Amino acid sequence: MASDTILGSPGPVEIAMRQKLVTLLQPSELIITNESQLHRHHAAMRSQGGGNGETHFAVQVISDAFKGKNTVQRHRLIYSALSEEFSQGLHALSLNTKTSEEAQRCQAEN
Secondary structure (H helix, E strand, O other): OOEEOOOOOOOHHHHHHHHHHHHHHOOOEEEEEEOHHHHOOOHHHHHOOOOOOOOEEEEEEEOHHHOOOOHHHHHHHHHHHOHHHHHOOOOEEEEEEEOHHHHHHHHHHO
């Protein structure tokens, strides 16, 4: 499972996210990208002094825990798991969620 952290080692928010998502979803692939630096200029982030550097993430996850769930249900599952992080400053997630079968199908199409 990969991490795409801009400044080297992941921060506490990314570490907590990874631990919770691995426990909940047992993914075959999990890529977490910290995109916070791209959003520091937004009004909400400026009012927080740019945030804590861990406010915006892109998450790609492949897990069979998503079988039988539509996109909204998958996203709600993740948002619920990360509710503590959202209450402590996590602002936004960009989610790409697939089952292993869906990921294989996408790979075959490309």
